[in-house]
Amino acid sequence: MKYLKYIIILFLVSNMNLSFADEQEIKLQNKITKNLRCLICQGQSIYDSDSQFAISLKILVEKKLSEGLSEKEIYEYFENKYGEWILYDPKFNKNTYFLWLLPILMFLLGGAILFKLFIIKKN
Amino acid sequence: MASLIGLYSLFFGLFSSFLIIFFSIKNLRNFLNFDSKILSLTFLQFFFVVVSFLGLIISFINSDFSNETVYNHSHSTKPLFYKISGTWGNHEGSLLLWLLVLTLFLFLFLLKSKEQNKKYRILTLFFQQIIIIGFFIFLLKTSNPFSYIFPTPAEGLGLNPILQDPALAIHPPILYLGYVGSSIIFSSTLAAATLNKINKEWATHIKKWVLLSWIFLTLGILLGSIWAYYELGWGGFWFWDPVENVSLMPWLALTTLLHCLLVLEKRFLLTSWVVILSISTFTLSMCGTFLVRSGILNSVHTFANDPERGLFILIFLFSLIFLSLFIFFFFHKFENKNMNQLFWLSKETSILVNNWFMMYFLTVVLIGTVYPIFLEVISSEKISVGPPFYHKLIIPFLIPFLFMMAIGPKLKWIKSDLLIKKRLIVLFLISFLLSLLLVINLNIDILINSILLTFAFYLFFISLRDFFIKKKLSLSQNFAHFGFSLLILSILFNNILSKEIITNLKVGEIYKSEKFEINFKNIGQAEKKNFKEIIGKFYIKDSEGNIEILNPGLRIYNQPNIVTSEADIKVNLFEDKFITMNYVPNQDYFNIRYQIKPFMIWIWFSVLLITFGGIISVFKKKYEN
Amino acid sequence: MFLKKNMKIKILPLVLVISFLIIFLIFYKGLNNSNIYTPETNLKKDVPNFKTKIFNSEKLIESDEIFENDKFYLVNIWASWCVPCREEHPFLVDLNKKKNLEIVGLNYKDNKKNAKIFLDDLGNPYDIILMDQDGTISIEWGAYGVPETFLIYNKKIIKKIIGPLDLKKVFEINELVK
Numbered sequence: 001m002k003y004l005k006y007i008i009i010l011f012l013v014s015n016m017n018l019s020f021a022d023e024q025e026i027k028l029q030n031k032i033t034k035n036l037r038c039l040i041c042q043g044q045s046i047y048d049s050d051s052q053f054a055i056s057l058k059i060l061v062e063k064k065l066s067e068g069l070s071e072k073e074i075y076e077y078f079e080n081k082y083g084e085w086i087l088y089d090p091k092f093n094k095n096t097y098f099l100w101l102l103p104i105l106m107f108l109l110g111g112a113i114l115f116k117l118f119i120i121k122k123n
Numbered sequence: 124m125a126s127l128i129g130l131y132s133l134f135f136g137l138f139s140s141f142l143i144i145f146f147s148i149k150n151l152r153n154f155l156n157f158d159s160k161i162l163s164l165t166f167l168q169f170f171f172v173v174v175s176f177l178g179l180i181i182s183f184i185n186s187d188f189s190n191e192t193v194y195n196h197s198h199s200t201k202p203l204f205y206k207i208s209g210t211w212g213n214h215e216g217s218l219l220l221w222l223l224v225l226t227l228f229l230f231l232f233l234l235k236s237k238e239q240n241k242k243y244r245i246l247t248l249f250f251q252q253i254i255i256i257g258f259f260i261f262l263l264k265t266s267n268p269f270s271y272i273f274p275t276p277a278e279g280l281g282l283n284p285i286l287q288d289p290a291l292a293i294h295p296p297i298l299y300l301g302y303v304g305s306s307i308i309f310s311s312t313l314a315a316a317t318l319n320k321i322n323k324e325w326a327t328h329i330k331k332w333v334l335l336s337w338i339f340l341t342l343g344i345l346l347g348s349i350w351a352y353y354e355l356g357w358g359g360f361w362f363w364d365p366v367e368n369v370s371l372m373p374w375l376a377l378t379t380l381l382h383c384l385l386v387l388e389k390r391f392l393l394t395s396w397v398v399i400l401s402i403s404t405f406t407l408s409m410c411g412t413f414l415v416r417s418g419i420l421n422s423v424h425t426f427a428n429d430p431e432r433g434l435f436i437l438i439f440l441f442s443l444i445f446l447s448l449f450i451f452f453f454f455h456k457f458e459n460k461n462m463n464q465l466f467w468l469s470k471e472t473s474i475l476v477n478n479w480f481m482m483y484f485l486t487v488v489l490i491g492t493v494y495p496i497f498l499e500v501i502s503s504e505k506i507s508v509g510p511p512f513y514h515k516l517i518i519p520f521l522i523p524f525l526f527m528m529a530i531g532p533k534l535k536w537i538k539s540d541l542l543i544k545k546r547l548i549v550l551f552l553i554s555f556l557l558s559l560l561l562v563i564n565l566n567i568d569i570l571i572n573s574i575l576l577t578f579a580f581y582l583f584f585i586s587l588r589d590f591f592i593k594k595k596l597s598l599s600q601n602f603a604h605f606g607f608s609l610l611i612l613s614i615l616f617n618n619i620l621s622k623e624i625i626t627n628l629k630v631g632e633i634y635k636s637e638k639f640e641i642n643f644k645n646i647g648q649a650e651k652k653n654f655k656e657i658i659g660k661f662y663i664k665d666s667e668g669n670i671e672i673l674n675p676g677l678r679i680y681n682q683p684n685i686v687t688s689e690a691d692i693k694v695n696l697f698e699d700k701f702i703t704m705n706y707v708p709n710q711d712y713f714n715i716r717y718q719i720k721p722f723m724i725w726i727w728f729s730v731l732l733i734t735f736g737g738i739i740s741v742f743k744k745k746y747e748n
Numbered sequence: 749m750f751l752k753k754n755m756k757i758k759i760l761p762l763v764l765v766i767s768f769l770i771i772f773l774i775f776y777k778g779l780n781n782s783n784i785y786t787p788e789t790n791l792k793k794d795v796p797n798f799k800t801k802i803f804n805s806e807k808l809i810e811s812d813e814i815f816e817n818d819k820f821y822l823v824n825i826w827a828s829w830c831v832p833c834r835e836e837h838p839f840l841v842d843l844n845k846k847k848n849l850e851i852v853g854l855n856y857k858d859n860k861k862n863a864k865i866f867l868d869d870l871g872n873p874y875d876i877i878l879m880d881q882d883g884t885i886s887i888e889w890g891a892y893g894v895p896e897t898f899l900i901y902n903k904k905i906i907k908k909i910i911g912p913l914d915l916k917k918v919f920e921i922n923e924l925v926k
Binding site: 049050058084099 | 356357359362364365467472475476479482483486487490491494498502504505506507508509510511512515516520623625688703705707708714716
């Protein structure tokens with residue numbers, strides 16, 4: 001009887017893990033499909049779109065995930081097929097230095113001006 | 124006939140501009156008071172544009188297909204309401220709407236500024252007329268809404284069914300009242316800068332116009348999001364699409380301007396900020412018009428993809444920019460930067476910090492939107508800039524921003540003492556503990572979201588408490604800030620708690636998961652005026668056994684030949700149940716997407732609260748007077 | 749102090765004017781660029797690896813087996829419900845007459861019965877027809893939809909055609925297959 005109790009607990013725990021893992025995988029799937037652009041739509045992600053292209057791509061993402069590819073590898077895979085513009089999260093490479101750094105630069109500039117305003121004052 | 128009257132009315136309207144300018148110059152030169160003829164002429168001009176606009180509406184109602192615009196965008200089987208709203212749902216008609224708002228605001232401004240200096244009023248009129256004439260020429264030369272086609276086609280090409288929706292019908296007029304309304308702020312600021320009139324009294328005078336424009340712009344953006352949510356079927360309400368960004372940017376500039384005016388009203392500070400922001404708001408509006416009408420960007424709702432029109436707007440826009448730069452550098456007298464005027468712990472400083480953050484957010488949105496264009500021109504590489512970019516750059520900065528929103532209003536003008544009030548700390552602790560509780564219970568695994576939650580709650584509690592305790596309270600500011608905290612909280616919860624199921628179902632099939640059961644009961648058909656609809660009936664059972672019936676549809680329109688998916692959404696106070704049904708080619712099953720979206724109503728409501736704050740501010744002055 | 753301020757004021761407007769001029773030029777150039785995002789149609793890519801069923805049988809076949817001969821292969825993605833596919837079909841029937849060109853059909857998200865009717869009506873130019881029921885194989889090829897056609901030689905994609913075939917495109921294929 002004691003063993004039965006342990007078996008039941010083990011079963012429940014493993015089930016919990018399983019559903020948690022499932023949920024995690026769906027979350028990851030959603031994250032990836034939200035980051036892929038639907039190429040035949042005008043401004044929608046694969047996640048949002050219900051077009052044929054998007055539906056096929058969703059199936060493919062699921063397949064690749066089950067094959068064990070990592071998120072990064074999946075992005076590389078699609079980038080290879082369709083070019084960089086299928087990714088909504090712009091990569092950080094020589095094309096996009098200004099894209100990512102210019103706002104930060106502006107922020108620091110603003111901060112510097114404010115800083116100067118008050119430090120000079122104090123002196 | 125209506126089109127003909129409409130066309131002639133446009134010419135008369137343009138001609139009025141020259142009359143107006145003539146009499147204005149005359150009035151400027153003589154020493155008499157403001158010539159009331161000028162006011163009448165601006166009303167006349169507005170009247171001509173109204174007649175023209177009505178001419179277009181009547182052409183649409185009558186389905187007069189000899190009018191090219193009506194032919195391109197309407198159809199005789201369209202319901203009357205959408206025939207009318209189709210007037211401004213296209214490029215030419217929307218430009219006519221631009222003219223309508225431009226001339227209306229000029230007239231109203233002159234009407235309501237009788238106590239102001241004559242020179243100032245006339246100069247404002249000049250600058251506004253430059254914009255108005257520019258648009259008249261743009262309209263008549265490249266985007267004539269009254270273009271005649273012969274022979275008259277028997278039927279029109281129809282309006283895209285996605286645009287046949289009540290929210291989208293009123294979204295442009297409301298948005299334009301904000302967007303285009305900022306033109307008068309632009310013109311009057313340039314006038315004031317030229318006359319060196321940027322001071323406290325002027326700030327009070329211009330503030331109501333800024334508020335008016337801001338209120339409509341906020342509502343317009345809200346309506347656009349609501350439309351996207353209900354109509355586009357993906358359950359989202361903001362996608363950082365270029366057209367959305369293009370309405371957000373003027374809003375950011377306008378909000379910052381509003382805060383700067385609050386400072387200028389009390390003290391002679393931030394005058395340069397005020398001038399730059401006024402110019403920027405309208406410039407961004409026009410820049411937005413350029414981006415979505417020239418075909419240079421690729422987005423969900425770009426209007427006309429016509430490079431010729433794009434070129435005109437581009438030149439017009441940059442002419443205005445160079446004009447503004449000239450006036451700013453030539454005329455504007457930078458206030459004496461007496462350093463002793465700004466103490467570091469004061470309300471003025473907190474508003475300066477606010478400016479800093481808002482300008483940063485504006486930069487992020489601006490760069491994100493136009494960078495792909497620049498990159499493509501310079502290096503022929505094509506990239507996409509989507510939500511992940513904006514989220515990464517904006518969300519972390521929201522955290523200190525929310526903190527400043529909570530603390531800033533508490534600081535005094537000129538100088539505040541460093542007495543750290545106990546309640547500020549207590550409320551922070553409460554926010555922190557509450558967030559911790561939620562993080563643990565809801566399995567929130569993203570750190571940033573958890574911290575954001577804490578600070579959003581902080582602003583929430585502080586502003587909530589202020590409603591009940593504070594005596595000398597600025598109601599408008601409190602509503603607005605409280606609304607903002609509620610917005611962030613609603614969006615966070617919506618994001619964290621949303622659930623979704625996508626599956627393929629045949630009629631009669633049931634999908635079972637541990638939390639839901641979706642039963643595809645049956646299918647029905649309906650014939651409407653301009654479409655045929657297939658309606659699915661779905662019984663959704665949740666884990667507690669409650670059943671909800673949802674009826675998504677597929678609409679097959681006849682003209683144009685498009686199939687749209689109509690979501691069925693059951694709204695209640697705590698969550699929306701959202702279902703869409705999609706056609707799968709050549710198969711006998713449908714693709715079903717069921718989503719649970721918590722707190723959607725709260726998102727809309729919080730924006731209304733923010734707007735309400737602005738409305739209170741408009742009427743507060745009236746009440747005090 | 750006075751001089752410095754004056755000089756400072758003079759530099760800033762100049763910088764701004766120049767910056768705006770540059771921005772204007774960039775936007776101007778951007779206007780003239782085409783806005784249709786087409787992917788690189790010139791890359792010499794390898795034929796993707798895949799495994800799928802042959803039309804009308806349960807037999808599976810690997811991509812390696814399909815492209816093993818020293819011939820030119822034309823992979824055409826088609827479907828019975830696709831209107832432009834009907835229009836381009838005669839060109840394919842015509843191209844089938846070439847001795848050194850094998851035409852491989854990839855039937856996309858289709859219904860077997862309808863596909864068969866399509867072929868009975870318009871002719872069958874395909875030496876072999878593969879099934880792509882869920883559309884994933886087309887994505888392996890980097891396609892967006894139907895119809896799209898790929899010219900293969902030596903297991904490499906030497907030309908990609910988006911949209912239906914027309915005289916000009918058929919001419920280009922003929923040139924390459926010599």
